[in-house]
Amino acid sequence: MRLYAGSTLQLFDDVARRSIAGQLKQSYFGYYGYKPSDEEVGAWENSITALAGVFEDAGLEDHAVAIEYQLPLTSRRIDCMVMGKDDDRRDNAVIVELKQWESCEASDCANEVVTWVGGTKREVLHPSMQVLQYQNYLEDTDTAFYGNPSVRLGSCAYLHNYRPRKNDTIFEPKFADILKQAPAFTEVTSTHLEEYLRKRLSTGQGAEVMKHVDAGTYRPSKKLLDHVSAMIKGVPQYILLDEQRVVFDKVMAVAQQTVGQQHKTVIVVRGGPGTGKSVIALNLMADLAKAGIGTEYATGSRSFTTTLREIIGRRGSALFKYFNSYMDAEPNLIDVLICDEAHRIRKNSNSLYTPRARRTDQPQIDELLHAARVGVFFIDDDQVVRPDEIGSSDLILQRAREQGIECHDYDLEAQFRCAGSEAFVAWVENTLRVKRTANTLWSHEDAFDFQIMDTPQKVEDAIRAKVAEGHTGRMTAGFCWPWSRELDGHGSLVKDVDIDDYGYSRPWNARPETARLPAGVPSSNLWAYEPSGIDQVGCVYTAQGFEFDYVGVIFGKDLVYRFAQQDWTAQPDSCYDRVVKRSKGKLLDLLKNTYRVLLTRGLKGCYVFFQDKETADYVRSRME
Known part of the structure; x- marks a missing residue:
């Protein structure tokens, strides 16, 4: 155009x-x-x-x-x-x-x-x-x-x-x-x-x-594919282990068999936190690119995509896009489209910036299926945290089968956390009543380091101590405080996360639209990547998709447990996420998913402060 x-x-x-x-x-x-x-x-x-x-x-x-x-x-x-x-x-x-x-x-x-x-x-x-x-x-x-x-x-x-x-x-x-x-x-x-x-x-x-x-057409060059492959393979964290390798080999074989054929294929890979979905996805990106197969990597997260672009480099960023990048794509334009964080697929690709003449009612999943010969979707069905996110493995498989697309469906079972502690994720899911699991009590004997602390400062001190030892770590919180658009009168981020009772106040990570950030403050999209991100508190939108060695969580009052009702309840007045707050009947489930995401960002440990004492007592009651 x-x-x-x-x-x-x-x-x-x-x-x-x-x-x-x-x-x-x-x-x-x-x-x-x-x-x-x-x-x-x-x-x-x-x-x-x-x-x-x-x-x-x-x-x-x-x-x-x-x-x-x-x-x-x-x-x-x-x-x-x-x-x-x-x-x-x-x-x-x-x-x-x-x-x-x-x-x-x-x-x-x-x-x-x-x-x-x-x-x-x-x-x-x-x-x-x-x-x-x-x-x-x-x-x-x-x-x-x-x-x-x-x-x-x-x-x-x-x-x-x-x-x-x-x-x-x-x-x-x-x-x-x-x-x-x-x-x-x-x-x-x-x-x-x-x-x-x-x-x-x-x-x-x-x-x-x-x-x-x-007369030119869109198709990534072999030089670009080689560059991206070399960059990914040069990052030591992206090594496949055990079951990750099994799934990788299955997906790789199916993708190579389908490319160049007339039929289309969809591959869905399910996995919870710590299963290595993104590790597999990036290795697929590298090896498919190395083989000269036109491959692109898409997500629904600006922070996650920006960080990948930063790691891969400016040149390679051309192949790392968003789910809404394919509104006008020609059919089968791409050989293989890797969709990471597929639970963030939305109803459609329209946004505030989509021109009226280009707005569409076409489901976003259909655009993604339309654009690629092979679609590979990595998904965690319990990570939906916004009402307009409808991505699920059932939806993807249903839409693909309705269009006559061959489907393959795989599950990642093993959790690649400290000492293989998939038990922690299962315990979090059970405690939040996201799903029933056998893990009703948490044992302090497990190698995964989970602790409830009585002040937010102690949580932050513990995270900083781990970072000083050479680990990665971040502070996160539920969206229970406003998020200022402007800097304060001294040119610094406003300390919005303010817990008066404990004398604790910290800024959220920077907003995307903040005009000129203070020196040393990373942009919101790079909060999880830049070392100075430790000085701000991240919300679910900047933390989702990332994993750290240790994560600190401030569990706010938007989601509380009440012994009288023997259940969790949402408190909208304590929620400052306007989109989630307007979700009405979905609010409780979205808040549960939000804290499931935050609590499972740590690979080796998680330290939590609960603002609500009754909620803290309930979680402690589920610990040996």
């Missing part, structure tokens, strides 16, 4: 008639179903006009342009791509990232700068890093840019209002390598941009190159 495409001569004419912004606005409305913001229209008017002037001064009169060009299977759009041939008559294209910035400031982060965005200062990617990512994505996933023959791709940034100062942030030494690959041009170096474009597009014939680009 692109909002504007044509020749450079047509662009010059549209700019001269001052109609370019209007055309883009009309195309935007036709595609998204609503009007773009006035700010975006103004940006088109100013930036495209400035760039068209550069094209004209560079003599690019026999070239093709695509404006607001959407990267396949993403929501990201390239500002402009200009196409033509070089001196050797080879097809070339250049991506140009446009910025109206007038200044920016330094950031502590490796690839970011600070500038005004949306009425406030925010940390954003350096423009050259941003456009280089777009280039790498196309070179790795679009056959037009890596096939034989291929379109040679270049990229640059044009900050047409920017006048650099001495020792300007944009040109800091730490960005030297990025700038070498994707140079940044400013208001005072526009003639250098003209030279850059002439060198790559000297011969013109852009219409022919555009046909080559349009």
Whole structure:
């Protein structure tokens, strides 16, 4: 999809008639179903006009342009791509990232700068890093840019209002390598941009190159698959043990037999906390990629996906997506689609940001089944913690069979926790009455370290002591306190998790929309990965999908046990999760699942503080 495409001569004419912004606005409305913001229209008017002037001064009169060009299977759009041939008559294209910035400031982060965005200062990617990512994505996933023959791709940034100062942030030494690959041009170096474009597009014939680009299809390149395979195999934690290997071999065999055949296959792998679902999934990703089989990895968790992208690296991130990335996917576009955390599959892929014209009633599970020849779903049926999450093994198998898809169904039984302590998970499930198990009493003789502590500070101290010894650990809590959007008056995270009776107050992990985080505070999506995440309390949405050696849990008053009723009860007034709170009849089950998730994040130990004394007494009564 692109909002504007044509020749450079047509662009010059549209700019001269001052109609370019209007055309883009009309195309935007036709595609998204609503009007773009006035700010975006103004940006088109100013930036495209400035760039068209550069094209004209560079003599690019026999070239093709695509404006607001959407990267396949993403929501990201390239500002402009200009196409033509070089001196050797080879097809070339250049991506140009446009910025109206007038200044920016330094950031502590490796690839970011600070500038005004949306009425406030925010940390954003350096423009050259941003456009280089777009280039790498196309070179790795679009056959037009890596096939034989291929379109040679270049990229640059044009900050047409920017006048650099001495020792300007944009040109800091730490960005030297990025700038070498994707140079940044400013208001005072526009003639250098003209030279850059002439060198790559000297011969013109852009219409022919555009046909080559349009003929390209989405398919991850062998180089990208090899890269991802090597990165995963280089991470020592991703080693398969015992039953994990058995399931891996079964799934691998079925996947390899199905790829290239006419029929489709679905494989469902069930497993509770600590069974190694993600370990198997990542090993499958690595080995299928190594075999040259087009494989993608999708989840419904922003935190989990972001952390995987951080581990695998920027280049490999192209193959790690979200469940809602496949709304427009062609049938069987992907050989194997690995769906981790499949319990987070939603009713449909619509979100607040989905254009009205693209909203759909199609179930999200059908989109996932449609997109891949082989679908592999890793799922824990008892981890649904939001009312709009409907993923279950029964749903997946039912929808697949209704569509005539061959199905395989496996269970992971063994728990890979300290001393094989699957008993702890079973005891938690029994105690919360999530399901009946034989584990009614917890024994202190078990190697898994479970303790109830009488203050939240003691829990945190115990977790920090384990981290100091070299273990991984995090503090978590039920969603029983507000979650501030803004920083406090001192530029720090607000200490929302405030338990007055015990003099304990800590901040939640940062919100995704918080503009500029204090130094040393990880983004919400990397709270579980960055070491400094120990200084904030995580909720279920940032903790789900991750496992630590030791986890601390503040068990709030939203879920309490009452001896008089001999049962658990939900207390909505103590719940600050508005979505869950509105779930009415589902509230109790969702809260039980929430604490099941939090209590089972530890591989070696779990330390808990209960705000409600009667609930603590009940849990103690179920311990030897």
